[in-house]
Amino acid sequence: MAVKFQDYYETLGVAKTASADDIKQAFRKLARLYHPDVAKDKVAGEAKFKEINESYEVLGDPEKRKRYDELGSHWQDDTQGSSAPGGAPRRRTHSPQGETDFEFSGTGFSDFFESFFGGGRDGFGSRHPSASRPSDNESFAQPGRDIEADLLVTLEEALRGALRKVTLRRPGSNGDADRTNTYQVHIPAGVREGQRIRLAGQGSAGAGGASAGDLYLRVRLARHPDFSVQAADLYCDLNLAPWEAVLGVQAKIPTLDGQTSLRVPAGTAAGSQLRLRSLGLPREDKTRGDIYATVRIQTPAVVTAEERGLWEQLSRLSPFNPRNGS
DSSP: OOOOOOHHHHHHHHOOTTOOOHHHHHHHHHHHHTTTTTTTHHHHHHHHHHHHHHHHHHHHHHHHHHHHHGGGGGHHOOOOOOOOOOOEEEEEEEEEEEEEEEEEEEHHHHHHHHHHHHHHOOOOBBSSSTTTOTTTSSSSOOOBBBBEEEEEEEEHHHHEEEEEEEEEOOOSSSOOOOOOEEEEEEEETTOOOEEEEEEEEEEEEOOTTOOOOOOOOOEEEEEOOOOOEETTTEEEEEEOOHHHHHHOEEEEOOOOTEEEEEETTTOOOOTOOOEETTTTTBTTOOOBOOOOEEEEEOOOOOHHHHHHHHHHHHHHHHHOOOTTTT
């Protein structure tokens, strides 16, 4: 069964000519609507959120977007591997018994993404590269190869930890029926981008009585509509009206624990970073990182005649000149 093409532009509801800002805004709007914490239908919302995240993972990255656009109508010519019924991703490894396909579900990524942007999980090396072929009077023993797949983890899961059901289907050999294993994968609190969760002995089977390989699930942190991540710290934008920056304000700001209030001092400049302590992700020492809110001054696109009159009055009364710092 061929890999099903994913139209990421359609998923985000943008044109192929959309700018990077248009794509980012579309992602944020949809991600807020379908985020598992706010969606009315949790199951459908979670599935849609994963589709939106995958689309932005590609279209929000200039290099991935260029590669995706270059596929064009010839994408089928470049597809490697295959997928199982239902669209479960396959990982292909090579073992002494021959080529083997492993099929996953529950990782959060489509088979199309894994085929083109999953980082090449085909043909993993053995865990024991030093193993060599024995002499003719010895039985051949070859350790099994490791299997690896990406695992999409939300920031909320990275904060609190989670259990994820991941299914791995192993094709049978010599006419045997396929074997399906379902794992309850523990995602530890404080997990980081690129960290691998190891399931020992759940990889490809070894030959000649040798040990099996391992199954590795490599963490990919889901894009969040409000936050970017640096280690255990979270970064977001804080939009302020000009008068809020001048006069100060108590601003509502989102966190992974729910909304909180942030005091913005009078005279806050654009680009300033305001810190909310201990509301980020867990550190290795079990403390939490911080949230840094970067101030963005927003001006109204349309003003009434009365508002314009007030702005003009202010311009006459104020001695402030931003071009000479006075």
